[in-house]
Amino acid sequence: MSLLNILRYPDPRLHKTAQLVTVFDARLKQLVADMAETMYDAPGVGLAATQVDVHRQVIVIDVSETRDELRVFINPEIVWASEEKRLYDEGCLSVPGIYDGVERPARVRARALDVEGKPFEVEADGLLAVCIQHEMDHLKGKVFVEYLSPLKRNRIKTKLLKEERELARSREKVSATR
Ligand code: NI
Numbered sequence: 001m002s003l004l005n006i007l008r009y010p011d012p013r014l015h016k017t018a019q020l021v022t023v024f025d026a027r028l029k030q031l032v033a034d035m036a037e038t039m040y041d042a043p044g045v046g047l048a049a050t051q052v053d054v055h056r057q058v059i060v061i062d063v064s065e066t067r068d069e070l071r072v073f074i075n076p077e078i079v080w081a082s083e084e085k086r087l088y089d090e091g092c093l094s095v096p097g098i099y100d101g102v103e104r105p106a107r108v109r110a111r112a113l114d115v116e117g118k119p120f121e122v123e124a125d126g127l128l129a130v131c132i133q134h135e136m137d138h139l140k141g142k143v144f145v146e147y148l149s150p151l152k153r154n155r156i157k158t159k160l161l162k163e164e165r166e167l168a169r170s171r172e173k174v175s176a177t178r
Helices: 026-040 128-138 148-177
Strands: 046-048 057-060 071-081 085-090 101-106 108-113 121-124
Touching: 026 046, 026 057, 026 071, 046 128, 057 128, 071 128, 085 128, 101 128, 108 128, 121 128
Parallel strands: none
Antiparallel strands: 046 057, 057 071, 071 108, 085 101, 108 121
16 A cells, blocks of 8 residues: 545646546555545545555555445435535645635435445435535536635635745755755
């Protein structure tokens, strides 16, 4: 297993649309294992393949407190969403350090395939419902900050680009002293 590099907003590759998975082979299992390891290491509650620059419809989620209930969703679809909405403070491994409220349906029913290609359905509320919808957005090339006002989004963009420049500069310094 290996840790994968997580793309950071505003990387344009976060806006690519993921393709359907059609082959359920060892390579897919390896991707799922690497994504799970990357999510647990970060640590985060969910990760979409888009975030590790793999543009296939694969999501891993674990919202348990014990961090031992890995859920894998391949080619996920929302088949039902409640009319009731809920505002939840969301964060994202691709938008480090930023949390803001996003309103989404409070409950959803999702249909997906497991890593063997077997279909299943899950009815979710609370954090799991938020997480499924947030990760499915990633597969469509959408990052949660796109629900915020343009003003907020630009502030976040500026902050993250500045952090990235500082990070690159400190890396240069380290390599210069070697
Ligand atoms: Ni995210």
